[in-house]
Amino acid sequence: MRYWFDTEFHDDGRHLALISIGVVAEDGREYYAVSSDYDPDRATDWLVRNVLPQLGDVEKKSRQLIRQELQAFFAEGARPEFWADCGEYDWIILRQLFGTLTDWPEGWPFLAMDVEQWRIQSGAPPFPPQQTGHHNALADARHTRGCWQWLAAWAKGESPC
Numbered sequence: 001m002r003y004w005f006d007t008e009f010h011d012d013g014r015h016l017a018l019i020s021i022g023v024v025a026e027d028g029r030e031y032y033a034v035s036s037d038y039d040p041d042r043a044t045d046w047l048v049r050n051v052l053p054q055l056g057d058v059e060k061k062s063r064q065l066i067r068q069e070l071q072a073f074f075a076e077g078a079r080p081e082f083w084a085d086c087g088e089y090d091w092i093i094l095r096q097l098f099g100t101l102t103d104w105p106e107g108w109p110f111l112a113m114d115v116e117q118w119r120i121q122s123g124a125p126p127f128p129p130q131q132t133g134h135h136n137a138l139a140d141a142r143h144t145r146g147c148w149q150w151l152a153a154w155a156k157g158e159s160p161c
Ligand SMILES: [Mg+2]
Pocket: 006, 007, 008, 134, 135, 136, 137, 140
């Protein structure tokens, strides 16, 4: 089962800290959570302007609870296949939710697929821009799925829009 995911995170150049995560499943299920382990008083000016206002009015959850909920979310259907958009940092954050490299659940892939890499290798034009919800992790995950669908249509020679 394909999952398109996105995270918002704090990056101090040495460590990454999860702020929020959004996931869209191929079967239409969606997951969104904001971490209670992140102290927004640490936020950079950029995060204060661009990310914190987009978090939404949801009850925050511990990283442990987010991990448990994601493990159940990803357990539906066949082996997960993870997709992100320029997701190298997002992938590390998702991986670290489950602990060290070797704590990763057995049978899950050790690779995140990336729509931007697929687009470049396909020679496809730039993706249509995201219309709303920039830096809300669920809106960004939905956009990543939209890019995947757009590129899948383009690759088949169909008009993607
Ligand atoms: Mg994002």
